[in-house]
Amino acid sequence: MSKPIVLVTRKIPEAGIDFLKQLCEVRGATEATPIDHETLMKSISDVDALLCLLTDTIDHAVIEAGSRLKVISNYAVGFDNIDVEAATERGIMVTNTPGVLTEATAELTWALIFAVARKIVPADKYVRDHQFSGWDPLLMLGYEIHGKTLGIIGMGRIGQAVAQMSVGFGMNIVYHDCQSPKLDLGSSVRSVTLEELGQLADIITIHVPLTPQTHHLCDADFFRLCKPGALFINTARGPVVDEEALVEALKERILAGAGLDVYEHEPAVHPGLFELPNVVLLPHIGSATYHTRTNMALRAAQNIIDAVTGKRPAYLVNPAVLNKLAL
Structure with a gap:
């Protein structure tokens, strides 16, 4: 045969x-x-x-x-x-x-959270450009993670792994999902509407599949509801986010920063993202181990x-x- x-x-x-x-x-x-x-x-x-x-x-x-x-x-x-x-x-x-690829993608999500919150990429460039002249109390001030509220959109395998990795940081977790999570994630985790998540979360991270229902789930209306100074992370699928609206939210400082591994029209990247110093851009490497x-x-x-x-x-x-x- x-x-x-x-x-x-x-x-x-x-x-x-x-x-x-x-x-x-x-x-x-x-x-x-x-x-x-x-x-x-x-x-x-x-x-x-x-x-x-x-x-x-x-x-x-x-x-x-x-x-x-x-x-x-x-x-x-x-x-x-x-x-x-x-x-x-x-x-x-x-x-x-x-x-x-659950753990690898969850780990990269956290890498982006820390990179954006603590300005890792611009700090690295600052040193490489020979600008570092010594410790400065006002140099590269960022945001702490400990004790903040993490908002997870999509509590499937990867969303749950991200939540579990947050335990050591003493975070509160709110999530939005059409289904209940299968794991017991403790009393500090609660289900909320998408609008409530935007209003409550200091860090928002996306973990939903791309479907007709999730296309542009995070649009201009969503970003207008977001807590001022929130950080926004996407390691799921680019078209879940209206990239034009994201750029505007970052320019207007509704969001303090963003970390992206995926893009709406991948491999093309919205040109406005290149101009923003508070954005970390990765080449779709969520599972790249x-x-x-x-x-x-x-x-x-x-x-x-x-x-x-x-x-x-x-x-x-x-x-x-x-x-x-x-x-």
Whole structure:
């Protein structure tokens, strides 16, 4: 029997490719840059599985071109880059890689909180530019974290991990989520409306997926409600935030600072953000640790192996597809 054919759209950690090669014929996985849509359309007609990244747009046209596709395995937790409805209609399983990047993304959230609050980036530049001439009681004054109120928008795996990491800082936590958290986070944690969160939180951090309901969840109206001097952090998805409104809120000093790992029109960054000294900008590295990225590759590969061998993948995001399949 011929091996199932897997198209991998971009280089990923080698452990995932080696795992796939035990059972499958692997194509692609050689380029460091995203595959363009036209090339993807030409490459997918005879493959059984697609391992894609969040930088790949897997739209209705791609899904129709993949006439043999059994599974689309997204190397990411979010799957807003995939037309899941079209895949389900065609009987194609869609999977993702949750869980393995929770701690890494939560840690980066805290790195951004501290970088913004304590002016780490401008302080580093100050020293490198040979401006440091000695201790000064008014030099690079920032904001303390201890005892402040942390507002978490989205209390899923990552939001809960961020909350747990705050325990040592004696923080109060308010959160907004359409579902109740599964963990007991103590009496200092309470659920509030989005408007109340903006009014109460000294630090606001985003951890929701991108859906039609969360698009521009944080807009001009939200920022106008925010507590003056709050810090704003986004390590989730860029379009959850109206970037134009964020820039205005920072310019008007409604917000004291922001830390961003994702952008509304990624990889483009709103030009106004470059002009603001109270903003830390990162290149979407929330899950960028050796351990996490390798485990994401292995999980994405395992999802494919399960699908092409007739098993239900553990991380299936469209279970309705099972009505069309004999699994």
